[in-house]
Amino acid sequence: MATLQHNITTVLTKELLKAGEGVSNVKYISIANVGSATAHVDLLFNKNENNYYLLKEGIIPVGSTLTLNQDDNIAFDNSTNGFSLRIQVDDGSASAVPVDVIITR
Numbered sequence: 001m002a003t004l005q006h007n008i009t010t011v012l013t014k015e016l017l018k019a020g021e022g023v024s025n026v027k028y029i030s031i032a033n034v035g036s037a038t039a040h041v042d043l044l045f046n047k048n049e050n051n052y053y054l055l056k057e058g059i060i061p062v063g064s065t066l067t068l069n070q071d072d073n074i075a076f077d078n079s080t081n082g083f084s085l086r087i088q089v090d091d092g093s094a095s096a097v098p099v100d101v102i103i104t105r
Contacts (some may be wrong), residue, residue, distance in 0.1 A: 006087075006101040013088045016101060019047070020080040028104040029074055031058075031087075032065040035097040040090055041066070045076050045083040052083075060099070 002021040008014050017023050033039040043055040054074065060066050068074050076083050091097045 004103040004105070007098065008087060008089055008101060009096060009098045011088065011090045011094055011096050013086050015046075015084050015086050016103065017078055017085040019078065019082050019084045021078055023103070023105060024076065024078045024082070025105045026074050026076070026085075026103055027070055028102075029068045030065055030100075030102045030104075031060060031068075032100045032102075033060040033062055033097065034100055035091075036062060037091040037095070037097050038062060039097040039099055040092045041099070042088045043068075044086050046086050047083045051086075 002017055002023045006016055031041060039060040041055055041058040041060055045052040058066060087101060089097050089099050
């Protein structure tokens with residue numbers, strides 16, 4: 001079963017939804033900066049070795065939330081042969097910034 005709420009606390013790329021989890025009807029994705037530094041966010045679809053950026057170096061100030069909806073092209077094929085959804089967050093210089101991610105379908 002897919003996990004739709006995530007606490008991201010490292011700079012390592014985190015898989016939010018693995019290919020095959022069947023969550024293709026995403027309506028909203030919110031990313032809240034709960035840290036004490038500005039968050040630089042990459043949000044991407046991945047298939048094999050290919051990345052497709054939904055958001056590249058998006059800036060989320062301290063205490064702010066970025067909300068993406070269907071107008072932001074967040075719908076994707078999350079079937080077994082489809083895409084995974086990944087995130088990477090740092091402060092712009094490779095230090096971790098904690099964010100909370102909520103995926104709503």
